Amino acid sequence: MGLILYKWLLPAFFAFHPFYVSVTEIEHVKAKNEVQVSCRIFADDLENVLKKESKLPLDIIHPANKAQMDSLIAGYISKHLVVNVDGKVVKLSYLGYKIEEEAAWCFLVAQNVTPFKQVKVKDDILYSEHPNQINMIHVIRDGVRKSNKLDNPKAAVSVSF
Template structure:
């Protein structure tokens, strides 16, 4: 029993030394509203650190002195590191905002005027420069069909056909 507890404690300690770096992005086509709804769940401390490094400015996501400035940084960062093409047409994602839930920042984006979706091409390298071991999970939902994949840094491209 003592040996099992000791192995468990060593495993738990090792996990603390090697934290997980994971984001989850869901892209959902809402046919009724003819829009693409995008949400990305990113650990807020990792996002904050990445924004500080990339934009060389202090960033406080939890208690921003100026929410509009933080929103602008996140919008610009996601615009550079999450790119979506639908049926061969690159999209301009419209950033809606973010909210904090537990240890994550949920970032919301949309694209209006998307009547149908057959092929989805995604380039996602969120947090790759900051974390070589970053994993980005991708979920795409079209007509209630959900397809998923995992991108391990440096993989950044995912394609879905519906």
């Protein structure tokens, strides 16, 4: 009986073991001379880190104060995501977020950015929360996509076109 129970519980443990990953896409839109950024972060993880930092009761899916939630998310992302284009840090303006299934999609834009040769990205989103956090970075220019994986504690990548 014990062996049967063990054989059943072991796969169940792995099936429910959480994984921690975010995806950031950075795309240059030539027609608008801007860089559009989207970050897909598990909503519960983002909510938990914002609760810890702000010491406020929060609900990211149904916020009591949407402007406050936007401000907290914008502040968090600005501290943990930095995009450097051809040697210059670009100013990312936070546009907002939406919830899709279990993910929070956060949107940012940098204007007046000409096509670049090199992008350096520092992304340590949720690293303080999860030692196993993985952050995927996709950089797109002229339809060419280059992808990189950052495993905590590695937080920076350089992409050349």
